[in-house]
Amino acid sequence: MKLHDVIIIGGGQAGLSIAYFLRRSNLSYLILEKQAKAGGSWNHTWDSLKLFSPSNYSSLSGWPMPKSTNEYPTKSEFINYLSAYEKRYEFFIQKQTEVLKVEKENGLFKITTNIEIFYSKTLVSATGTAKNPFIPTYPExxxxxxxxxxxxxxxxxxxxxxxxxxxxxxxxxxxxxxxxxxxxxxxxxxxxxxxxxLPDTMDGRYLFNEATQKFLGKSEEKSSGDFSISLSNxxxxxxxxxxxxxxxxxxxxxxxxxxxxxxxxxxxxxxxxxxxxxCTGFRANLKHLESLGIIQNGKITTLHTRSVKEPSLWLVGYGNWTGFASATIYGVGKTARQTVKEITEVL
The missing domain is CATH 3.50.50.60 (FAD/NAD(P)-binding domain)
Known part of the structure; x- marks a missing residue:
């Protein structure tokens, strides 16, 4: 049996961010990614999608995204960046590997996939929300x-x-x-x-910075004119x-x-x-964790990113309940750094 210190489920921006900080440690890790190519859920978004921050605000930790042709990067430019990011840091990643079920066995995580069974001491779930689209209920x-x-x-x-x-x-x-x-x-x-x-002169970089300041209690509700700042602007x-x-x-x-x-x-x-x-958003994709019996109302109770009921499990990139703005490109790095610090201390 091959035992890993950490297994990361999901090779999108959240999973890669965790791997970036893990590679600095001496812990053994492996990313399990369902798809055959880089890009995570970005591969399935609409053709004309544009990011709403310039490239230097659409970057993961350690390596800035190359400047895009236009002010805001296209979907394909960002996918190319994620692919290059993977190669640059030579992450340990196994693709076309879908996690079907996670269980605990003798104090370890037993991770059943479509390929084989993996074991790990700790687990990071970074599957995001793209596989669980939300449609509100309307009568008839x-x-x-x-x-x-x-x-x-x-x-x-x-x-x-x-x-x-x-x-x-x-x-x-x-x-x-x-x-x-x-x-x-x-x-x-x-x-x-x-x-x-937002005013024409403001974009995602201001949106994120203002929302962060507001989250930290350092900003007035209407600090940028006559509207309130929110990540949904x-x-x-x-x-x-x-x-x-x-x-x-x-x-x-x-x-x-x-x-x-x-x-x-x-x-x-x-x-x-x-x-x-x-266009009504998404909910956390946690189906693979159902066997652990810790999901309530579509979420897992966490302290920062660490599961309260299963303390060897961390969840990254699902939204504010797993770290403020952790579902954003720009925000996930802060969450990933703290998560890896906690994992390192535990192991």
């Missing part, structure tokens, strides 16, 4: 005979040409996909509350600015329920749509 949704897809499976606007599309969700993905689809289709945008747009990348020039960025509040051909609004009005495109 099964009645709707149009198409419903989540942004997780959206690639481009080709299938929506000439149709009427309802886009639900007020974050950056909702705004960017709305901007694209509205060029070829009639669109309506639904958000829970009025979307918050929409950055005015080029495509979103272009949509604004067409007067597309007008959102309405949610509908009441579905009917066969569309949705029923709060005033009882019925409106037909060919498709509903859900």
């Amino acid at each position: 949704s099964a009645k709707f005979n149009g198409v419903q897809i989540h942004s997780a499976t959206y690639k481009n606007s080709t299938d929506f040409e000439g149709k009427k599309i309802l886009i639900v969700g007020g974050g950056n993905s909702g705004a960017q996909i709305l901007a694209e689809v509205s060029k070829v289709a009639t669109t309506k945008w639904v958000t829970l509350k009025e979307p918050q747009f 929409i950055v005015m990348v080029e495509s979103v600015k272009e949509a604004r020039s067409r007067n597309i960025l007008n959102a309405v509040r949610p509908f009441e329920e579905f009917y066969e051909h569309g949705v029923i609004w709060k005033d009882g009005t019925r409106e037909a749509f060919d498709a509903v495109l859900w």
Whole structure:
């Protein structure tokens, strides 16, 4: 039996960040990655996706991302960077290896995969959220005979040409996909509350810095003008600015329920749509950890990133409950550094 000090489940930005700090230690580690190529969940995002921070703010620890062709890096530029990052640091990573189940056996983690069984003293789960898209529950949704897809499976606007599309969700993905689809289709945008747009002069770097200061209690709620800073604020990348020039960025509040051909609004009005495109985010992908019996309401109770009930397990990159902004490219490094420090102290 080959025993590792640490096994990392997931080879995306969170898993690579953990490996970057682990390689400085004398601990043996291995990343198990389901996919055949670098890039993690970025490989499955929509074609025209743009990051909303410049390259130097879209970098992992130790090595800055090369300057992108345009101000904001494209999906393919970032995937290329992750691939180069893997090669640069020669991480120990086994690809095309899907973790099916994690159990405890004689004080060790027994990790069953589609290839073989692995054992480790400690475990870092860094599978992110991309495999667990969230769609809110609306009455009579099964009645709707149009198409419903989540942004997780959206690639481009080709299938929506000439149709009427309802886009639900007020974050950056909702705004960017709305901007694209509205060029070829009639669109309506639904958000829970009025979307918050950053000024044109601000982007993800300011968003993250301000949100961090607010999190640390060092910033006023409305420290950057007459709006509150949040990681859900929409950055005015080029495509979103272009949509604004067409007067597309007008959102309405949610509908009441579905009917066969569309949705029923709060005033009882019925409106037909060919498709509903859900840009409503994701939840933590923790299915592989179910056998440990520590998941409650879709989360695992942690102190920082360390599981309270299973203290040899750390969770990185799932959102603020696993480290502030740990699901962001720029924020995950801080979380990873602290996590590896804790693992090193334990071992």
